[in-house]
Amino acid sequence: MEVNEEAERPWAGPLGPLLARPGVTDVLVQEPGYAWVDSGGALARETVDLPDADAVRALAVRMAGAGGRRLDDAAPLVDARLPDGTRLHAVLPPLAPDCAAISLRSVRARALDMEDLVASGMVTGPLGQVLRAMVARRLSVLVTGATGSGKTTLLASLLSLVDSGERILIIEEAGELSPAHPHVVRLVERRANIEGSGAVGLSTLVREAMRMRPDRVVLGECRGAEVREVLSVFNTGHRGGFATLHANSPADAPARLVALGSLAGLDQRTVELQAAIAFDAVVHVERIGDARRVTRVATLARAADASLTAVDALVWDRGRWVTGPAWESLGVRLGIEIEVGLRVA
Template sequence: MRILERREPDNKKTDVSDHEGLKAAMHGFVIDRIEDDKIIYDDNQKKLEDAISSYIRQYCRIYEINIGREQFATLEKELLDEIVGFGPLQTLLEDPTINDILINGPRKIYIERGGVLERADMRFLDNRHVLRVIRRMISPLGRRIDESSPIVDGRLADGSRINAIVPPLALDGPCLSIRKFRKDPLTAEELLAGGSITKEVLDYLTNAVKSRRNMLISGATGSGKTTLLNILSQYIPLTERIVTIEDAAELQLRNDHVVRLETRPENNEGVGEVSARELVKNALRMRPDRIIVGESRGGEVLDVLQAMNTGHSGSMSTVHANSAADAMTRLEMMVGMSGFKGSSDLILKMIGSALDLIVQIGRKPDGHRCVLQVAELRMVDREVKLHPLFTYDDTSKTLRAVDTKVVPLLDDEVTG
């Protein structure tokens, strides 16, 4: 028999207590057979899984490996994850309580759960093992990663966002960052229950959306900008047409009339890139009522501001910034990056004319995410000023109205 002919006597001495060593030996045995039998090329996932389980049993029988039922089940799942799925990451990807997975080389895996980072009790075999999983993740994207192309951004089939960087740029081995995509988006009720926002502020923001105020959501990485944008978008009237532009599709709008656009990076030959700015310009030709840009980070800001000033009221976007004032500075800088030749005063007036509200969101040291400030842009003596409406109070740990006179929206603004 073919299997008996390929028997390697040294494997018979495998130490059952050496779990990683046994798994590595089994891995090589199984890979050889599924490649020889060409099962690896079969599109039938169930057939491949059944074959892998069968080969594991053959290995134990041929090399007289006596292991308990629990260890056998563990080895079987880990090998199935490694060959069919994403290795040690498979369990983490399936855990709904985990938001981020961060791999710093083969022996350092961290996860973020509830806004707090912790080290995961698992590891890869070596750098090649990490690289193999990364390549399996990006293969459906038509991307490659190696010394000549050491950085990759992409999105998994479930919407999770991934970034990989490998040597020579990553000095301690291949690094992988995964921002998991929540299947069931957070609701306004969950934000209220978790203390991330107050009923008063939520009502104000939802009325602002209904009354077609232009809004910018500002915050640091992982602060919850996209989550809040998703929730507020639910209050856009169903009669309106929305066009979204994103680098990696994360928005989960529940409206019926939504056109989703996604940028495209250059291919392996260095061509084919489609930027956010090109998509914004194209979106203006698609008869949108509102334009939502997942994240403003470049020259597209100029086109978004112009769209807000020319009939596309109620548009929204997010930006990375530590405060509402910093968000203004970042917008000014990005308009300058677009090649706009106007003065700083003109850029600020354009921003003030286009935007109505800036919502600052952040994450506290304990991992709690919450809205920190809602500010209105006003023209005062021909200058654009930020006027805080709500500000987070660290003592009471809640948002408080700064100027109650400007909080309520008029009924005709909401309905009109």
Template sequence: MTVGDAGAFAKRDANTELKVELHQALLGLINLSALDTMSRAQIQDEVGDILEEELAKQRHALNSAERRQLTDDVLDELLGLGPLEPLLKDTTITDILVNGHDCVFVERYGQLEPSAVRFKDERHLLRIIQKIVSAVGRRVDESSPLVDARLADGSRVNAVVPPLALDGSLLSIRKFAKVPISLDRLVEIGSVPAQVAEVLKAIVGARLNVLISGGTGSGKTTMLNAMSAFIDERERIVTIEDSAELQLQQAHVARLETRPPNIEGKGEIAQRDLVKNALRMRPDRIIVGEVRAGEAFDMLQAMNTGHDGSMTTVHANNARDSLSRIEQMVGMSGIDIPMRSIRAQISSAIHIVVQVARLADGRRRLLSLSELTGMESDVITMQEIFRFRQTGISQDGSVQGRFEATGIRPRFLDQVMAHGKSLSPDLFRPDASFD
């Protein structure tokens, strides 16, 4: 860190303390209930006058630009999420990671970097966390120190507070784009080849059941959102999530979200309960944000009983591992089923596995598209249709490679044609490769 950087950090810290002091003073001077009926511009005018008086009393030497910035910061403190607001407004930031009140990192373009943003102290950070989680009916304290929540725009939030967090509260925010990323946009940024995007569109249109697999932060939900855009507007979709973050664009969407237990440990509604209930809601397709436990069994049942075109995601490093993960999760349902029966359920329920990953350069990419073809003895058979082959890393650290067809003609082509879609046979030639 340079001397200039150090000065910027020191100044930010001083202004942070002043900002919090002014915010506390404002709470005693204004009518908080009146804020709900006023626009931000009206509040800014009112607060600006009060701030001028308070700053004059304290005799702080600030120029006009610093006063405007301080007014904006106090408004953020009053109406928003305090020091986090500038980061939330920055469209280049995808992740915000708070490691205690004086250590904040952000992710830009797949790379982590430190931020000058600071909280006054641990209490200040805790107050912002409480503000986030209380807005969605959750709580976080010593008796419940872990919480998943979301912001108003759908961004995913996870918080861990002491005593579990040893060096101060931890806050992670996965920001979601204001406008959902489309499949065309994924093609534009190089995450999916245009030719494979056409295949993905046809898969959704043909009502094939899709499992999207990948590691943490690999873009599973982004891919699910992008593919879901091609579901017919006339279909009824039921979405089930732990923390609502799907951004479906269709008009007929019924959204369900799990509920954690209350302070007495009662009232929990798990994903499995919602999947069971969704079957009574006359869905055409069921979309589960992510399967993590016994709800995998109910999801397979839904896929096998007429809810074609359903989709879900799972944490796994490759397509074969994703099926093993589903097996393990079905075992967590508490129902005693022979392993062969579980695998038979999986092979008949899931048609396509889409594997995504975050590469060494931070870019998220589709790595493979595989088709389940049935069972041989006790083994689920699968064939890879497309795959990304890495060829090296350039001097600037970018991963180089190409997407290629394996030369296998997929069995799902017949179903695609039956739904009035068409795909060129040239897409699947063994010498076909796409940049």
């Protein structure tokens, strides 16, 4: 049966068929007549029926309304979640001088499981066993990577491995995580209204989550002062949780955590001391060409000068996994032994 995309996504207009394509993660518009589509490789330019800048603006306003948000000259920026879960960001002129800019990030209908990630090449060799053991042994894990590298995809897969008898509390800026798990409670922050009131931020939601009898606490993305609450949660007996962080490598994670901690009034030493205890492992994801791949597993430790540093446990190097200095202790915690320099097909 042919699907009527206009009926399925009435708010999407001519972008509906693009969002419906299998594998599409992002649809971007910044000029009349064209959209850029990300299907996992390089962005591809597509022709769309948006004949002029007025049509692009009207579509942006229409989508914002579908997400329950206002977009006009008085409020020219919007970040909203659309009815099917798609995340919308839009900017109107004059902030986007020539034409309204629309960014759509689609949400998977189902979370990819570990077998899916292995089949796609995101998880290779012994890494699947390592990740499963992290979940089973209740390690607290920080997932790092750049925008679009696959952090959310990996995290949803890991949460799908959690025992069905456990209760998962997910706190997000925008609802993107949908793990295949029977007991998930999702909390999504609320932005201030046009009068500047009514905001409920991530810090508040993390605190509230602790009153909801969680077995696992998950922060979809750590990007601000909420890092204080996350470190507190993971330092007070709530093990087995997850958070994601924008960072170019595990080595950059300590500096990012310190910078975010400063927004919450924490000094560097406090952040470093708490982070070294809070996170048992750092799992790093990269986008390499058309592929997304887990490339490093590390631990956080205190260096000789008392600063926080990331120490490699596993490194993907020229088609094989190589163990680093932290593997011995991490492997013992996970109950796993692998060969140094194990070559992976």
